[in-house]
Amino acid sequence: MNNTATQTPAADNKPRVDLYQKVTDAIVQHLEEGIMPWQKPWKGGDSSFKMPRNHISGKQYNGVNVLLLWGASIKHEYASNTWASFRQWNQQRETIRKCEKGTMVVYYDFLEKEVEGEIKKLPFLKSYIVFNQCQLASYDPEKASNEPVLSLAERLDEGESFLRNVGAVIKHRGNNASYNFAKDEIVMPKIASFVDTDHSTATENYYSTLLHELVHWSGHESRLKRDFGKRFGDHTYAAEELVAEFGAAFLCAELGISREPRKDHANYIANWLTALKNNKYILTTSATAASKAVDYLNSLQPVI
Secondary structure (H helix, E strand, C coil): CCCECCCCCCCCCCCCCCHHHHHHHHHHHHHHCCCCCCCCCCCCCCHHHCCCEECCCCCECCCHHHHHHHHHHHHHCCCCCEEEEHHHHHHCCCCECCCCECEEEEEEEEEEEEECCEEEEEEEEEEEEEEEHHHECCCCCCCCCCCCCCCHHHHHHHHHHHHHHHCCCEEECCCCCEEECCCCEEEECCHHHCCCCCCCCHHHHHHHHHHHHHHHHHCCCCCCCCCCCCCCCCHHHHHHHHHHHHHHHHHHHHHCCCCCCCCCHHHHHHHHHHHHHHCCCHHHHHHHHHHHHHHHHHHCCCCC
């Protein structure tokens, strides 16, 4: 499927596309344009920055697809978090507006290959194109149905309940937030230390910071057993920081908690541009690990 509403058949003799590089290049392009797909300021009722969902299955997209779809939503100002492929929209008797371009998403498939005399299933990336609900010819923003929006108090209550059910050891002292792997505890400044900002309340800033540390907490050897890295600057340390950044963004979107953009926005983008350009696998690996962390933390919540 082509990435426009008008489809053309692909040539069979085309060279295989390096999808890891293509995905990385897509996020790098957003970063170079000043768009950080996981740090857009938003309010709790902003549908475009909720977790993206497939229109047919109702399931959330995960991993790097969340970043790809968020990036497209920010760039094109889509007001909906609902997506589907050309065929899926067509099956709903919907048409894409002429000349609209779709957004690439990826998934893992498996190839059977003999390795040292044993047949193993090796994962590899495949891609397809999806379109946002706002790209439909029938889309009318005035008539678009919006999900009920919880009040800030209700959203913060849900966030508090979520954290309580996880059961992490959280201690309040000092002025910096961190996760101590050796002691398996999160250290946070007192909530009174946080202040209201342009896009977030003081309480939201506290919770979004805490969720970042909670994603680190999920990687402990007694839980998901992620390698945290030995020192600032090495590859594994950088990857773990991306896991925490992505995971916190995913959780904030699920819980309706706004995240305030970093004050060192330009330097922060520059640092991740360097990391992504030096390693085409770090993005997909970190985003996948972030989704696993979110799934794990959600598994600790009571079944309703």
